Amino acid sequence: MKNVIIIGCVFLLIGCKTKTVNGKQIGKSVEPTEMNTADEAQKNKAYELGKRVLMTCNDIKFKPFTQSEATDKVIAKSTPENIKKICVKYSLKYGLFKDLEFVEMVPNKTDNTNVFRFKALFEYTKANKEMRVTMNSENKASAISTKDWKDEFE
Template structure:
């Protein structure tokens, strides 16, 4: 009998508690709702970085295009080392295709995710370009996408 009363009290406690509505900190948004400047900046700088792997020439980012942290990290030595590994596995860079755009409300940043098309189709890679509220690239990275098991 005591167990039933305890179970009933516990059930009433659970039912009476109301949960707060938590607003998401990020949202996937449609490409048409993003400023053209942000879209062009993300595409141009991402393409420029990946094309430098084909040509072995890298035009450094300017302070109008990227944040100081990105400019410091995008050195010729780091890029050439990364390109050498990627070219060996994936071959020549062809093109990028926009997958989605994520908007972070708290930081007012947009993350553009692109599928990278390479000469060799064995390994899939993805490019992420983060654009801040000042329309500058605040982060840029590439990663390999693991194949999904069958």
């Protein structure tokens, strides 16, 4: 009986440390109080970039990303036309964008990136959206996406 409990505890510890999402090894999430200064700076940059995309929905003026802010892939996909499509849908469904609320940082050990999760706050209380900004080791946004909000990282 003792061995079963010990083995169960070992599996529990292993299961809590890392998990695989879409074939990538993801570490446990980092709370805001556990972040170092480099992570804090990356979080602030991720916040500014994510907010810039959603603020476009309010004022219809999108300032394109520069080479120092985002990777070529993100710059290519964040065209004014693509952002306008998203904004039209979100404005009708959720109202005006208000702000982003930081929830957690999830380090991705496979490709040395950090995924910053923000809860997007809109005018209508029924809005339940998430903004994810993935920052690479060069402190550039390598992915920006919105999803329906889920409490657990997937």
